[in-house]
Amino acid sequence: MNQKERSSYDTILQILKSDATLLSDSVVDNIMATQREKIKKMHPYAITAPSSEHGRWQTFYKDARGVRKNIKAPSEKALLDKLIPIYFAKTHIDNLTFHELYEEWLEYKTALCGSSNTMKRHKQRYKKYFETSVLDSMKVQSIDELLLDKECNRIVSENNLTRKEWVNAKVILNGMYDYAFRKRYIEENYMSKVVIQVRYKQVQRKTGKTETYDTDELSALNAYLDQKYSETHDCSFMAIRLNFFLGLRVGELVALKWEDLCDDNHLHIVREEIRNQDTNAVEVVEHTKTNTDRFVVLIPQAKEILEKVNHVDEYVFVRDGKRLTSRQINYVLEKFAERMGMHTKSSHKMRKTYASRLNAAGVPLDVIREQLGHSDLTTTLGYIYNPLTEKETYDAISCALK
Known part of the structure; x- marks a missing residue:
C-alpha cells in the first residue's frame, strides 16, 4: 500500500471512528472493498468509464447544499474511494450531536483564541447551562428553530440570568451554530432568530x-x-x-x-x-x-x-x-x-x-x-x-x- 492510499484510507477510517494504526493492511483493504460495494449500490448516478485510453472515470454527486457536482479519477477504484468520504461524511453530519458539535467548535476556537482564560470560561458556562439541557444529547439535525428558541428562554428563566450573563453564555451558541453553518452541517443558522421573551434578572442600575x-x-x-x-x-x-x-x-x-x-x-x-x-x-x-x-x-x-x-x-x-x-x-x-x-x-x-x-x-x-x-x-x-x-x-x- 503506497503513502497516498494509506492517507486516503486513514481519512475514511477516521470518519468511521476507527483506529487505523491498530489495523493491518489486509483488514483495511477488506473494509475499503466492502465500502466500495456499498457505494455502488447506493450511488444514484451512473459511473462512466473513460472514452479514450488517457481519459478518466467520472460520475456526479450532490454536495451538502444539494448542488450537483462532477467528480473524476484515473480508475473506477479511485473514483469509488473519493465517493466513500462524501457518503460517510453525510452520515457523520446526520448523527452529530449537540455536545459533539460543541467539542468540535471548542477545538476550533481554542486554535484561534489563544487565551486559556477565555476557553476556561466557555467550558464553565457550557457545563452550567447547556450540559444539563435536552439539547446536549440531541442530534443537531433534529434541533429545529422553535426548540432552540424554547430552550434558550428556559435557560434564561430557570437560571434567573441577567442580560449580561446571557450574552456571555450565548457567545457559545452563536459560535457553535456559525461553525456548523460554515462547515455545512446545517442549512440555516437558527441562532439568528432566537428571541428572549422571558424577563431577565433585574440588577440595580449603576450610576x-x-x-x-x-x-x-x-x-x-x-x-x-x-x-x-x-x-x-x-x-x-x-x-x-x-x-x-x-x-x-x-x-x-x-x-x-x-x-x-x-x-x-x-x-x-x-x-x-x-x-x-x-x-x-x-x-x-x-x-x-x-x-x-x-x-x-x-x-x-x-x-x-x-x-x-x-x-x-x-x-x-x-x-x-x-x-x-x-x-x-x-x-x-x-x-x-x-x-x-x-x-x-x-x-x-x-x-x-x-x-x-x-x-x-x-x-x-x-x-x-x-x-x-x-x-x-x-x-x-x-x-x-x-x-x-x-x-x-x-x-x-x-x-x-x-
Whole structure:
C-alpha cells in the first residue's frame, strides 16, 4: 500500500471512528472493498468509464447544499474511494450531536483564541447551562428553530440570568451554530432568530456615584497620590495619576514600556498583563484583550507625569527592580478608600471615569471608543456615566436650559 492510499484510507477510517494504526493492511483493504460495494449500490448516478485510453472515470454527486457536482479519477477504484468520504461524511453530519458539535467548535476556537482564560470560561458556562439541557444529547439535525428558541428562554428563566450573563453564555451558541453553518452541517443558522421573551434578572442600575470618581473625589485622590509619591517616590502613585489621562485597562497600564512612546503625542498600546486562571500565574502577553493595538492620545499633563518617573528599566513602572502589577495598583486605591471612609473604587473605575469625563466635555463618542480600544460603540456606552458633582450637574443643567 503506497503513502497516498494509506492517507486516503486513514481519512475514511477516521470518519468511521476507527483506529487505523491498530489495523493491518489486509483488514483495511477488506473494509475499503466492502465500502466500495456499498457505494455502488447506493450511488444514484451512473459511473462512466473513460472514452479514450488517457481519459478518466467520472460520475456526479450532490454536495451538502444539494448542488450537483462532477467528480473524476484515473480508475473506477479511485473514483469509488473519493465517493466513500462524501457518503460517510453525510452520515457523520446526520448523527452529530449537540455536545459533539460543541467539542468540535471548542477545538476550533481554542486554535484561534489563544487565551486559556477565555476557553476556561466557555467550558464553565457550557457545563452550567447547556450540559444539563435536552439539547446536549440531541442530534443537531433534529434541533429545529422553535426548540432552540424554547430552550434558550428556559435557560434564561430557570437560571434567573441577567442580560449580561446571557450574552456571555450565548457567545457559545452563536459560535457553535456559525461553525456548523460554515462547515455545512446545517442549512440555516437558527441562532439568528432566537428571541428572549422571558424577563431577565433585574440588577440595580449603576450610576456615576458608584462607577466613577467625581470631581471632588478625583481631586482628593490626586492630592493623596502626590503626597504619597513625594514621601516614597513609589511609581505606583504616578501610574494611577497617569491613567486618569489615558483610560487604559489596568493590565495595559502596568505592561507599558518606554518604547511605546511612539511620538510626542501618542502611546502605542500593544500588550497587557494577564492572570492565568489555571495556574494563577501573572504574565505579560504581547497583545491586548481584543488582540488589536491602538494609539492613545498623550496630553501635556500626562507627559509631565511620565517625566517624573525614573527611566531605569524597559517597563515604565518598576518597583525594586520588578515590574509593577495590577494588584499593586488596586492596593493603592483600597488604601485611599480606607483613609477616606468610602467604598473602594477599583482600577476599572479609572477607565470609566476617563470615558465619562471625555463625554461630559463633548468629545465625540467614536473618539472615546477608539481611545478605549472597543470595537463596538455599544460597549463604550456602558462606560459612560455622570462624573460631575451634584452642584456641577445642577449648574450644567441650568446653563443648558437658559
